[in-house]
Amino acid sequence: MLDPKGPVASAEHLILLNATVIMLAVIVPVALLTLGFAWWFRKGNPRATRRPNWSYSGPLEVVVWSIPLLVILFLGGIAWLGSHDLDPRKPLASEQAPLDIQVVSLDWKWLFLYPEGGVATVNHLVVPTGRPLRLHLTSASVMNSFFVPQLGSQIYTMAGMATQLHLQADQAGTFPGLSAQFSGEGFSDMRFMVDAVPPQDFAAWLAKAKSGPEVLDADAYLALAKPGTSAATAYRLNEPNLFDAIVRGDGQPKTSTHLH
Template sequence: MATGSPRPAVLRERVAGLMAGTLTLPLGGCRAALLDPQGPVGAAEKTILLNALAIMLAIVVPTILATLGFAWWFRASNTRARYRPQWVYSGRVELVTWSIPILVILFLGGLTWVGSHDLDPARPLKSTQPAVTVEVVSLDWKWLFIYPDQGVASVNQLVVPAGAPLRLKLTSASVMNTFFVPQLGSMIYTMNGMSGQLYLQADKPGVYAGQSSHFSGDGFSGMQFDVRAVPATDFKTWIDRTKAAGPALDEQAYGALSKQSTDVAPYTYRAVSPGLYEDIVQQHLPPAPGPVAAQPASQVAPVKKAS
């Protein structure tokens, strides 16, 4: 059987498939977490992002069109274009070129001012349901979540009731880190010896990826956790099941937990010593040593001079 170039119909199909795949590449990020919020904070941040984009495009798009228009109008073949090599100043041109950037800055500044107050991390969310308090501790290299009202704790897994506000109190038992659930919004730093506060909410049941977005050592890439938003009845069931099995988190268990470890699978504690979070913040418990920089062994011998 002779071989040759593809038939025209087959070639057209291949070209059409290639073009379709190429055109869909820019849409691959449309389901990115930041553009798929699942809570009021994330939705408000998405609105700010889109509003800021629209304000900036209001100057970017006309500037691009004006550049193309000027290049076309003042082309060499256009005899109607006026050539004025002695032109120096125009008040009307200066008014336009300065007023538009000033308006853009004013709009962006106002958007930032309003958003920074409305989305203050420590500002409680309006809800008919009571807030669920969770104490968050970043360790090397894992996350500890303490439920003080329920008396349980979990590692690398945050289970919350969907539709209820979350009052997160955050600190670090080691180096500075960041707590971030992109679909819920508001990244916030955790720092040793300090306690921050963040309100979030998951509107509906689901599993949302959480992460650390601040490099903190060798095990940083494994500091991932899941936020499991479940119905209120399932949350109560999870609390009851957690209380029925597993170790207790006391000072000795916390000391073992604070040691460096990577890629830790989620697990739970059936009980937590009262005031453990405050002891971590006030450093009544010794802070973790933090990442240790490894010193490479010297493999180079001094060169002996030839006699």
């Protein structure tokens, strides 16, 4: 999270830094005053005056309450602006059309579908650099949480529901992703890698994956959906409407016509 590689993660990184600085406006003075009071009212200081009947000071109350109030206002403002600017469903500003990727959380693995490219992968997400990603997410089992810290915005997946998340990788590289939600004995193995590559390399990868021997059809999906971990694998996607069937909970898609 402290090494962002995309616009969403960079904006969240800035929010984190701003919030930390604002909270330090209370933390630092309190720490210094605690040390100062302990030193001034030490037993050996004859100038320290004990006032047992003192109970109230208007100016002191103003200072004590105004600083935390300002901190709350600033943090609330950051949260308000950030929640609107970084709305997961809000498209990212770009001259390029977003790449649609469908994400399904399984027990205990991640399935990524590229409906336009006719490709599917397990525990391996390949994306082009500089192009917005429009992720459609759901769960084929229990609630889970999709998170790529260096790209930003953790978001939940739930059965019977589809949500959206917009991300983008500005730099080429390999970024770890994970499940941030406890979902069973294998959830700690729900880790995947995001490979951000130049657009020409992405096109070459799509072509290679589409010509591979592994095929993801209805039967292959049912086998994949069974609980268990899986190594990173690429498939030819023979069910272009598989994601919609999973959201509906059909469970046993037969053909593309049936999935409609």
